[in-house]
Amino acid sequence: MSQLLSHTAVSRSLDPCTHFPSSAVEPPQGYELGVPLREAAQTLAITRTCGPAPVPCAADGEQLSNEYLQAKRARVESIIQGMSIPPAHQGLEGGLGQGRERGREVPHRGKRKPRVPQQQGAGVAGQGAPATGSPHTAECQQLREQLCFLEQQLRWLQERFSQVCDSGDAAQTQEGAEEVQLLPGKAGDRVGRDGVATTHHPHTATLWESILEVDGPTTGENEEGRGSAGILPSVARVLSQALKHELAGMTSRVVDSVLKTVWPKTASHLLQQRLELGPDARGECFPAGKGRKPLAKAPSLSTLGSRRPEAPSLSLGKSSQARSFSPEGVRNFRQAPSVGHRPGSAAPAVQDSQLLGQLLVYTPHNHWGSPAASENWRMEPADARWAVTKLRPLAVRPLGPDMVEGNRTPLTPTHVSFGVDGVAWLLRDEALTPGHLKKAKLMFFFTRYPSSALLRSYFLDVQFSRCINSQLIKWFSNFREFYYIQVEKFARQALLEGVVEATALRVSRDSELFRALNMHYNKGNDFQVPSCFLEVASLTLQEFFSAVRAGRDADPSWKKPIYKIISKLDSHIPEVFKAAGCSEELPHN
């Protein structure tokens, strides 16, 4: 958000309006971590406002300055036509581009736009300059963002959960009756009744069963949990309870089993490695991209250690962003390498957030979100692998054939190597899967111009080769292309519709532009698009609008300055995306 903040000044040069309401609430620095989640969420919630999508209307054709532009536009138009545009608009579009077909491609200019010699720095200079605070402040900021993000996703999940309950309620009025008694809740209580009633739903049932199941073993919590289900005012608390139990249990089990089996053997190697690399070694802890071939060989203990720094790194943090947790993690790492190290400090905290994040982001096995989405992101909560993406000791759960064969891209075999102590590691040096694509798309909501380093740090389950890397880069390039085309299209529409003030253009969740983008990057709509993306989109829209209105699009490279601006608006990607069980293949996509 600091980027957003910093950019406000820039956009003001174009229009004197405040762009980021959220910025006002933004604590400058020294932000306390203890801030209630609610408050943080409100901060973000404020930003969700905005007027309705522009309504198309007729307008006369625009006199274009040169044919080159027309050709370019033709491409945009072709996409426009593919969308649901009111009849009135189709004519309008025709005036824009149809008259000049692609066939008349600009002859003189050739394929490439002439390069702008100077990097348009002057025009947009003075922006950026983010992160001026102390490292500590930055960490706080990141933590805060993390909290906001998780909170948001939780709310999102709750909403969807309620939706499911509602529909389930309608469909299950009869069956629900007999089981109402299981829950001491009032008959009219939606929460209690739905929860049970939906037991017959293959989808929601799974959720609820898991919730109850978790409650079960935890002593008296059981009765308490059920009882509260009946009296609690909202689904929120029930869900919250369940998640907490689930997370706590899973975290404990996973951490325990992992550390028990692995730690004694690898601790020395890892520690040695950390020392060699120094505390600042991040991301590329392992012998760097090229040196990561020893896969074929039977992984010795040392190779395991070098290849799997992620194991302890759950708390170490692998990138600068993750650094917020690093200090604690490192401390624990060095101080308490004891077997059976009880979770409770930093590491579990991180894991909790990660696990929670996964719950929220990647709609689990049950069909909370849209069917399509949940299928893609199915996970097995009872399975430890969604806690430690790459690390998977047999102790937790034996590797089944399904794990080895299932959901694998043909060209990307899964390497299973057996280390000492019967610990098997699932080594996934696979190529990019549809799951990765989906993840990348979601990440696009936060970053439009990810560096390859960033990508590395977020696609931890991917063996980064030159090829893989450029494929990922290429993805984002494609994302951007689509994004900019869409935004430009709507900017032009707005102009033709007679919009005068760029500030009047805002991308809200119910705007057409948002729908188009969301459709592309978040098809199943199973992810709550962060408000920061709406801000970026709004600004992009305004920039395009202003540029076109000012006739700057006559310049072949008129988009460059806009790109530059937008490229500075990348947000921090929630850590959640690192731990996500995104490598889980999607059977259907």
Place this chain on the structure above:
DNA sequence: CTAGTACCTG
């Protein structure tokens, strides 16, 4: 020369 990006095409 390599990476990264944009642009165009299928």
Place this chain on the structure above:
DNA sequence: CAGGTACTAG
């Protein structure tokens, strides 16, 4: 979305 090309920065 992948391929291919052109161009640039380092």
